[in-house]
Amino acid sequence: MSAPPAQRADAPQTPDKPQAPDKPPTWRRVAAIVVFAALAAVPWLGSDVLVQFGINALLLAVLAQAWNVIGGYAGYASFGNSVFYGLGAYGVGIAMVQWHLPFAVGLALGAAIAVVFALTLGWAVLRLRGHYFAIATLGVAQVMAAIVSNVELAGRNVGLVLPPLNDDRLFYWLALALLAAATLSVAWLTRSRFGFGLIAIRENEEGAAVMGVHTTLYKALAFAIAAFFSALAGGIHAYWITFLDPESAFDISLNVRMIIMAVFGGPGTVLGPIVGALSLSAISELLSSEVTNIAGLFFGVVVVAAVVLMPRGLADAVRGVRLHGWGYFARNVKAHRL
Amino acid sequence: MDLLAQVVANGVLLGGLYAVMALGLALVWGVLNIVNLAHGAFIMLGGYAAWHLYRLAGIDPFAGLPIVAIVMFAAGYAIQRGLLNLVVRAPMFNTLLITFGLEVVFTYCAQLAFSADFRTINPPYAGSNVALGPVTLPVARLAAFAVALALTVGMWLFLLHTRLGRAIRATAQNLVAARLYGVAPRHLYAVTFGLGVALAGMSGALYGTVSQVNPYIGATLTAKSFAISIIGGLDSPLGVIVGGLFLGIVESLTTLYVGPTYADVASFGILVLVLIVRPSGLLGRTA
Amino acid sequence: MSDSASASAASPAAPLLEVRSATRRFAGLVAVDDVSFSLAPNEILGLIGPNGAGKTTLVSLVSGTLAPTSGEIVFEGRRIEGLPAFRRAHLGIGRTFQIMRPFPGLSVLDNVAVGALFGRGGGTRTGLAQAREEARACLDQVGMGAQAGQRADQLGGPGRKRLELAKALAMQPKLLLCDEVMAGLTHVEVDEVVDVIRQVRARGIAVLVIEHVIHAIKSLSDRLLVLHHGEKIADGPTDEVLRSDAVIEAYLGKRRA
Numbered sequence: 022m023s024a025p026p027a028q029r030a031d032a033p034q035t036p037d038k039p040q041a042p043d044k045p046p047t048w049r050r051v052a053a054i055v056v057f058a059a060l061a062a063v064p065w066l067g068s069d070v071l072v073q074f075g076i077n078a079l080l081l082a083v084l085a086q087a088w089n090v091i092g093g094y095a096g097y098a099s100f101g102n103s104v105f106y107g108l109g110a111y112g113v114g115i116a117m118v119q120w121h122l123p124f125a126v127g128l129a130l131g132a133a134i135a136v137v138f139a140l141t142l143g144w145a146v147l148r149l150r151g152h153y154f155a156i157a158t159l160g161v162a163q164v165m166a167a168i169v170s171n172v173e174l175a176g177r178n179v180g181l182v183l184p185p186l187n188d189d190r191l192f193y194w195l196a197l198a199l200l201a202a203a204t205l206s207v208a209w210l211t212r213s214r215f216g217f218g219l220i221a222i223r224e225n226e227e228g229a230a231v232m233g234v235h236t237t238l239y240k241a242l243a244f245a246i247a248a249f250f251s252a253l254a255g256g257i258h259a260y261w262i263t264f265l266d267p268e269s270a271f272d273i274s275l276n277v278r279m280i281i282m283a284v285f286g287g288p289g290t291v292l293g294p295i296v297g298a299l300s301l302s303a304i305s306e307l308l309s310s311e312v313t314n315i316a317g318l319f320f321g322v323v324v325v326a327a328v329v330l331m332p333r334g335l336a337d338a339v340r341g342v343r344l345h346g347w348g349y350f351a352r353n354v355k356a357h358r359l
Numbered sequence: 360m361d362l363l364a365q366v367v368a369n370g371v372l373l374g375g376l377y378a379v380m381a382l383g384l385a386l387v388w389g390v391l392n393i394v395n396l397a398h399g400a401f402i403m404l405g406g407y408a409a410w411h412l413y414r415l416a417g418i419d420p421f422a423g424l425p426i427v428a429i430v431m432f433a434a435g436y437a438i439q440r441g442l443l444n445l446v447v448r449a450p451m452f453n454t455l456l457i458t459f460g461l462e463v464v465f466t467y468c469a470q471l472a473f474s475a476d477f478r479t480i481n482p483p484y485a486g487s488n489v490a491l492g493p494v495t496l497p498v499a500r501l502a503a504f505a506v507a508l509a510l511t512v513g514m515w516l517f518l519l520h521t522r523l524g525r526a527i528r529a530t531a532q533n534l535v536a537a538r539l540y541g542v543a544p545r546h547l548y549a550v551t552f553g554l555g556v557a558l559a560g561m562s563g564a565l566y567g568t569v570s571q572v573n574p575y576i577g578a579t580l581t582a583k584s585f586a587i588s589i590i591g592g593l594d595s596p597l598g599v600i601v602g603g604l605f606l607g608i609v610e611s612l613t614t615l616y617v618g619p620t621y622a623d624v625a626s627f628g629i630l631v632l633v634l635i636v637r638p639s640g641l642l643g644r645t646a
Numbered sequence: 647m648s649d650s651a652s653a654s655a656a657s658p659a660a661p662l663l664e665v666r667s668a669t670r671r672f673a674g675l676v677a678v679d680d681v682s683f684s685l686a687p688n689e690i691l692g693l694i695g696p697n698g699a700g701k702t703t704l705v706s707l708v709s710g711t712l713a714p715t716s717g718e719i720v721f722e723g724r725r726i727e728g729l730p731a732f733r734r735a736h737l738g739i740g741r742t743f744q745i746m747r748p749f750p751g752l753s754v755l756d757n758v759a760v761g762a763l764f765g766r767g768g769g770t771r772t773g774l775a776q777a778r779e780e781a782r783a784c785l786d787q788v789g790m791g792a793q794a795g796q797r798a799d800q801l802g803g804p805g806r807k808r809l810e811l812a813k814a815l816a817m818q819p820k821l822l823l824c825d826e827v828m829a830g831l832t833h834v835e836v837d838e839v840v841d842v843i844r845q846v847r848a849r850g851i852a853v854l855v856i857e858h859v860i861h862a863i864k865s866l867s868d869r870l871l872v873l874h875h876g877e878k879i880a881d882g883p884t885d886e887v888l889r890s891d892a893v894i895e896a897y898l899g900k901r902r903a
Contacts, residue, residue: 098452145635151451152394156585157634163582164627171620212774214763221749221760228747231709232817233735233764273578277459284456318467324460328453329445357449359545 064190079196082298084279086203087250093288095243096223101158105135107271109252110259114181128256135252143244166271180266192261287334368494372504374607379507381587383558396458399581400465405563406572428557435556440549469574477571503565586630662687668717677703679876692867700876709741710734738766740819742810750799765817784812
């Protein structure tokens with residue numbers, strides 16, 4: 022059986038059209054730059070509330086994009102990236118609170134720990150297929166939360182309190198810069214031999230191995246890249262809210278959010294996770310201003326509806342509806358029902 | 360020594376309960392190849408159902424088990440028939456994701472409907488104990504254990520000796536073979552899922568008598584059910600019992616000798632270890 | 647008649663591939679039993695035998711999909727039985743699969759490009775554009791140039807077989823292992839594939855062909871290797887082997903007196 026979530030995402034070449042060039046069409050690049058500029062302008066133009074919403078949404082987008090590398094491109098659906106997020110957070114926390122090191126060092130520390138953890142864990146866990154891999158990562162996520170709450174250095178259950186830095190704008194731009202870095206990395210991926218190899222692994226791992234792809238190494242690297250960006254996001258978030266405790270740092274519900282955002286927007290695409298993260302965050306925020314719990318409920322409903330009606334993400338749905346009308350959704354259902 | 364015996368006894372009682380919790384998950388996973396991440400949420404809902412039956416109608420939680428079973432079966436049947444059947448032929452990841460979504464929905468609905476308070480079901484005999492040699496066993500836990508074991512064995516017999524049970528097992532091998540038993544696949548899938556949810560619900564009712572129910576217990580219980588299913592091995596019906604007992608005893612011992620906060624570390628740690636070392640489980644056949 | 651014009655009749659000098667006493671067991675079943683043979687650098691070796699004889703297993707031992715329980719596999723004088731499949735691909739061993747393994751979501755062109763990127767001809771400095779060009783050339787060679795833009799999972803049976811061949815060729819192998827590339831093809835299609843394999847050999851590549859289509863393998867192979875129940879029962883020039891009693895018996899059963 023070939024490797025898991027074979028989400029049919031955009032391959033380097035879109036098969037329905039004649040040979041597409043390696044570089045994305047110019048209009049898409051221009052649009053991306055415009056959007057990026059608009060996002061960068063928010064702290065000057067928007068309210069404080071908007072900036073805070075923005076920080077959360079941008080960091081979630083980073084998580085979704087990081088997941089995209091291991092889940093969307095390599096096809097290994099990790100349900101445990103929250104661990105890397107938590108490690109990044111605690112890297113900053115411990116470095117700043119216990120050892121009085123600057124923030125940048127804390128970030129680097131958190132990222133380094135996360136990458137090492139990813140490589141170690143990956144060695145053990147990336148040999149598992151499909152749902153076993155998903156469950157293993159879920160199990161690890163549970164273990165980490167439980168372990169950290171017992172470690173003295175991490176402040177045990179009580180957590181750590183970081184020195185405050187009241188500059189939301191700075192955090193906003195940090196988050197935006199991180200998202201840009203993550204996205205550019207993914208864009209590079211789609212044009213590189215490495216990324217091609219990851220996609221081959223996703224589509225047919227044994228076939229890829231026999232054609233010369235070093236599957237073990239590539240999967241581990243993908244996992245490490247995901248860990249790297251997730252950890253940085255965790256570190257930034259920790260310093261921003263100045264408080265860290267195991268339950269919120271290793272929050273398991275982060276996993277469902279980052280996955281649904283990546284999948285909703287379009288896994289295995291460069292901009293999909295961003296679209297998914299920003300749009301779902303926005304809608305969730307609008308709803309939660311009405312009734313607090315509805316936001317969470319909303320996510321659940323979106324997940325269920327999206328999986329049934331548009332399993333290939335928003336980008337594919339938009340294209341599909343344009344080509345085939347509303348029948349697109351019915352076709353998806355018909356193709357997958359018992 | 361007595362302390363050790365007591366701790367092991369506690370572990371065994373807990374283990375029996377865990378086993379029936381995992382049974383529904385293992386059934387659905389093994390037969391339908393559906394990895395139900397909402398399993399714990401169904402346990403939670405079963406717990407609330409039993410609590411309400413007791414609170415509002417005074418029905419003893421054990422006596423109310425059949426009611427919980429029927430209600431949960433109907434719910435499970437409807438969900439499979441109306442929702443999950445729609446994604447059965449999609450890549451595996453889709454069922455993981457959709458059940459994940461259901462888990463979120465159920466948790467938040469429970470929070471809205473029942474509030475986040477902890478609930479326990481306290482029938483009058485809840486406080487009494489029974490002495491069995493050197494160990495003291497709380498009556499409620501003992502009863503829960505007995506029922507759990509009965510359900511597990513009953514399920515096992517059902518799958519082995521009834522026509523419907525055999526059709527369900529045939530589905531695990533081959534959908535066409537299942538048709539030969541004269542049962543339509545959609546119905547068969549829905550019945551199997553319904554059974555899985557009914558088991559989850561009943562285990563939730565039992566859980567409510569020995570521990571506390573709140574909207575958030577779902578996720579951990581799902582993970583534990585996975586641990587048990589994987590540790591015991593999906594292929595083997597005995598595996599779930601072994602896995603449940605194993606986990607119960609390990610948690611009990613860990614709580615005593617290392618610390619209560621480490622109980623979860625132990626269970627999930629073992630899950631990960633088993634996945635790495637022997638994914639087919641202790642009793643499963645090696646692939 | 648056998649195509650021995652360009653192949654030397656004997657395999658002297660250094661063989662490209664040497665299999666020494668290879669055995670593969672699967673929990674009680676011996677799929678390949680103490681098989682030894684060698685293959686010269688520009689030879690076409692046919693591998694035949696009844697179903698279940700162990701042909702695909704033997705090829706898997708060479709390509710690295712399986713490891714031998716005992717015995718040695720020597721490629722260009724180097725022992726490779728301990729190397730994983732992807733390293734053997736880098737050394738120059740390419741194979742097609744009987745149960746095909748395309749990359750379903752990718753286009754036909756990109757399927758082949760994977761070979762160009764990661765096979766012996768590829769490497770960290772190969773760009774995507776260059777790989778796609780090479781892929782296009784391989785597709786043209788097998789006659790699939792027109793389908794380059796299609797999704798691989800939309801191909802029919804014969805198309806998939808040719809895709810397998812193109813993918814292996816894109817790796818620039820020194821040794822090509824073909825596992826039943828002609829199964830299910832029409833007479834005309836079989837002849838086309840025979841031509842392709844001849845062209846492959848003309849470019850200096852050695853080929854090991856598993857086939858059931860006897861007339862094709864007869865015209866292609868310099869030598870034949872015959873397996874039965876995992877054991878080698880014949881190994882020699884094509885005509886001789888096809889006339890030998892042991893081989894006829896294996897396929898048709900014992901001749902009644």
